Amino acid sequence: MSIAVDTFFLDPSAVGTLQARVQQMVAQGILAGRFRAGERLPSSRKMAAHLGVSRITVTLAYTELVADDYLTSRGRSGFFVSENAPEPPAFPAKRAQVGTVDWSRAIGQRFAPGLNMDKPADWASYKYPFIYGQADKTLFDTANWRLCALRALGMRDFSAMTADYYDGDDPQLIEFIARQTLPRRGILADEDEILVTMGAQNALWLSAQVLLNSRRMAAIEDPCYPALRNILDQSRCQYTPVPVDGDGLPPDALPDDTDVVFATPSHQCPTTSTMSVDRRKALLRKAEEDDFLIVEDDYEFEMSFLKPPSPSLKSLDQNGRVIYVGSFSKSLFPGLRLGYLVGPAPFIREARALRATILRHPPGHIQRTVSYYLSLGHYDALIRRMSKAYHARRQVMDAALKEYGLNVAGHGTYGGSAVWLRAPDGTDTAQLSAQLREDRVLMEPGAPFFASETPPTEYFRLAYSSIPSSKIAPGVRLIARALAER
Incomplete structure (x- = not known):
């Protein structure tokens, strides 16, 4: 028929x-x-x-x-x-007509509302997207990434793509991280001191799960990455927010009973402050004196176009007290979700075992693709191209902020991809953000970054990573006009 x-x-x-x-x-x-x-x-x-x-x-x-x-x-x-073609199921799919489960009782632990940050899926359609953490397709090296992905699909790499490493990682990627990536941050590590993760957030979660429990105390920066607070809430540990200043986290403000400190020394999130070398050394001395560990999120160190980056905190650590978190997700593209943990072998062994119970290991094909992209020099070329573009955009941003009189509250010493600003007293930047969307302007209110139940509402972040230079000044002008009208 x-x-x-x-x-x-x-x-x-x-x-x-x-x-x-x-x-x-x-x-x-x-x-x-x-x-x-x-x-x-x-x-x-x-x-x-x-x-x-x-x-x-x-x-x-x-x-x-x-x-x-x-x-x-x-x-x-x-x-x-074909006679061997897949056949449709012999029974129709059905949806339950009546729900009899009381989910308010059935749910044993609650994790909502998650990140509590609003980033619309159609952010790229906005005319002025001052939105952080998204890839700019005009800067990304699509052609070479595609070639590396195709190479990783070849028969030569068949085992790397398809093998179940159980709790292991692609040895080729681990070797490159150990011999090329980490030495640039002044870090030397053996293979048993490195673990590949599903991005920096996964690395922070693993660190919290291994190092903390309900009897231990963590110290975090305030303001900080909102997901970190969610992670610590889930670990059921106690934690203390420590207000940051122009040099980042002040060691003298840490509580005496601290067990683990989470810090972003290179580029504090979200204020963009950079911790001075003297303060980094002071933090390490206090860690030794008070016997606590430090989880260093080396956030955005690659985007250092104003000055060379400071040595990583781990590179200054002589006593094995620093757990280092790195990520390729922000510098390549957020959807990659690939990062790494570096720490003493006993810690990595536990983190590896925990990771194996959750997701075994990040996909082998992704690991091998990244390995090729790094080893062939494409990553370094991409970073140089992004740094040049970000530097140009930063200059336009600085000029626009000065022209329209917006108050910069945090100004990264080495570069980065965003600025932290403060609106006049009494301004609710969440309302301001909603209002600006009508003008096709996207900005990030600052309240979710603070730990307080009644956080300050005046702060906001403007990123220049995903907006062309030509749109920065007109977008800032619209923000300044909206502020003046309030």
């Missing part, structure tokens, strides 16, 4: 090439049970004329479907649905 050509149509909302869309159209018909084993498909000529595409497009789609055993080719007779 032949399938009528009129039963085929291309979904206008589908993405991908015409060939992929034709292939998807046929495969979905088979998976849905509309096309059955042995039925003959329209010829490539008829299908092409019906869909308004080229005949070669249809032929290539059919050929791919033959390779995947959805179709079979019978010489001059044409293409037929």
